[in-house]
Amino acid sequence: MEAVHFGAGNIGRGFIGLLLYQSGYDTTFVDVNDEIIRAINEKKQYSVVLAAEDKKTITVKNISAINSVSNPEEAARAIAEADIITTAVGPNVLPIISKLIAQGLRERVKTNKQPLNIIACENMVGGTKLLKENIYQHCTSEEKAILNEMIGFPNAAVDRIVPNQTNEELLQVLVEPYYEWVVEAPAIKGEKPPINGITFVEDLTPYIERKLFTVNTGHAAAAYVGYHLGYRTIIDAMKDVRVSDTIQGALRESGEALIQTYQFDREEHEKYIETILSRFTNPFISDEVTRVARGPLRKLGARDRLVRPAVMYMEATGKVPVYLAKVIAAALAFNHEADEEAVQLQEMIANQGVEATLQEISGLEAGHPLVASVLQEM
Numbered sequence: 001m002e003a004v005h006f007g008a009g010n011i012g013r014g015f016i017g018l019l020l021y022q023s024g025y026d027t028t029f030v031d032v033n034d035e036i037i038r039a040i041n042e043k044k045q046y047s048v049v050l051a052a053e054d055k056k057t058i059t060v061k062n063i064s065a066i067n068s069v070s071n072p073e074e075a076a077r078a079i080a081e082a083d084i085i086t087t088a089v090g091p092n093v094l095p096i097i098s099k100l101i102a103q104g105l106r107e108r109v110k111t112n113k114q115p116l117n118i119i120a121c122e123n124m125v126g127g128t129k130l131l132k133e134n135i136y137q138h139c140t141s142e143e144k145a146i147l148n149e150m151i152g153f154p155n156a157a158v159d160r161i162v163p164n165q166t167n168e169e170l171l172q173v174l175v176e177p178y179y180e181w182v183v184e185a186p187a188i189k190g191e192k193p194p195i196n197g198i199t200f201v202e203d204l205t206p207y208i209e210r211k212l213f214t215v216n217t218g219h220a221a222a223a224y225v226g227y228h229l230g231y232r233t234i235i236d237a238m239k240d241v242r243v244s245d246t247i248q249g250a251l252r253e254s255g256e257a258l259i260q261t262y263q264f265d266r267e268e269h270e271k272y273i274e275t276i277l278s279r280f281t282n283p284f285i286s287d288e289v290t291r292v293a294r295g296p297l298r299k300l301g302a303r304d305r306l307v308r309p310a311v312m313y314m315e316a317t318g319k320v321p322v323y324l325a326k327v328i329a330a331a332l333a334f335n336h337e338a339d340e341e342a343v344q345l346q347e348m349i350a351n352q353g354v355e356a357t358l359q360e361i362s363g364l365e366a367g368h369p370l371v372a373s374v375l376q377e378m
């Protein structure tokens with residue numbers, strides 16, 4: 001079985017590539033980082049190390065890589081022949097890879113009548129849907145009609161903490177042992193992809209929202225408040241009671257929103273929160289606050305991990321969140337100079353003020369009580 005995976009980064013190598021290998025796929029990574037691409041083609045394998053006491057190491061084999069910028073024809077050919085396509089490139093890159101995928105699918109449908117599934121593994125609601133919409137922008141109506149029959153675009157939720165890597169061996173990846181990959185079954189074309197480790201569900205919405213508004217909301221709280229207080233790593237930030245109190249409060253608020261919206265069992269949800277918090281303090285992982293805080297414009301978006309649970313909380317309880325407002329305020333203050341979105345955010349604030357900036361990024365209308373609550377925390 002042949003897999004094409006876009007993005008040979010932390011999640012690409014440390015999570016999706018690993019599971020594809022363990023399920024019997026030969027994987028072609030498509031990326032733009034020439035150093036990584038050359039290393040994959042030269043070594044033809046890499047190690048995944050589990051961040052736990054025994055540092056269990058798994059060797060991932062049967063891999064190759066293509067540079068989509070210098071060799072788009074070869075990448076399109078790989079897409080045409082693939083049995084599964086996955087991505088872990090970041091939400092902002094999905095529109096960029098869509099033209100190449102459309103080109104590959106156009107070649108594919110001329111000769112290959114097998115159904116194919118494309119799964120975006122990104123931290124967002126509706127990642128594959130967004131990718132599909134972008135692919136379809138490059139297709140004619142006739143092509144879209146054919147793709148509708150042959151290509152499945154299931155949305156997915158992926159959960160595994162993979163920090164930035166500082167290993168001597170370039171391709172080696174350190175990952176937390178925990179993982180969860182949930183895929184919506186009804187959108188699949190043909191047989192379900194035989195990937196060990198995927199949980200197929202009928203309705204993804206509760207799963208992705210529970211994950212995004214617990215793991216990622218809590219992690220973002222640690223990162224933004226931790227950065228504000230001068231911490232470099234998540235584990236150090238978590239030791240500060242001002243950070244841990246804010247996380248607990250933010251997860252109580254997002255938890256209330258999730259429980260009331262999706263009728264999750266309260267006790268089960270509290271256990272889920274505890275598991276998540278213990279993952280943030282894994283002593284075998286050193287995760288930088290600037291990695292977890294990366295992309296504040298995206299993270300302050302209407303459907304992302306801060307504003308959406310805050311609005312859901314207001315809809316569910318009629319109250320304005322306090323702790324989520326604190327985290328949104330800390331996110332607005334994120335001014336890390338190496339982060340393009342943080343620089344852009346600070347320019348927006350300097351030019352038009354905090355209130356107008358928050359409204360523009362989050363889509364909250366003027367006079368929204370959440371905006372007032374955030375401004376109080378600044």
Ligand SMILES: NC(=O)C1=CN([C@@H]2O[C@H](COP(=O)(O)OP(=O)(O)OC[C@H]3O[C@@H](n4cnc5c(N)ncnc54)[C@H](O)[C@@H]3O)[C@@H](O)[C@H]2O)C=CC1
Nearest residue numbers: 007008009010011031032033088089090122123160161162
């Ligand atoms: N690192 C983590 O713990 C987790 C990350 N995610 C999600 O996974 C996605 C990837 O994140 P990471 O692996 O951490 O990022 P990363 O930065 O380590 O990897 C992204 C990869 O995409 C490549 N890329 C960039 N532009 C490209 C293009 N035009 N074509 C092909 N490849 C391109 C980069 O060169 C890089 O190798 C994001 O959506 C993230 O939110 C989800 C769960 C956990």
Ligand SMILES: O=P(O)(O)OC[C@H]1O[C@](O)(CO)[C@@H](O)[C@@H]1O
Nearest residue numbers: 123160161215216219220292294
């Ligand atoms: O990958 P993003 O969306 O930029 O955000 C970082 C977040 O993703 C993760 O990498 C994994 O879910 C977390 O470590 C963190 O909450």
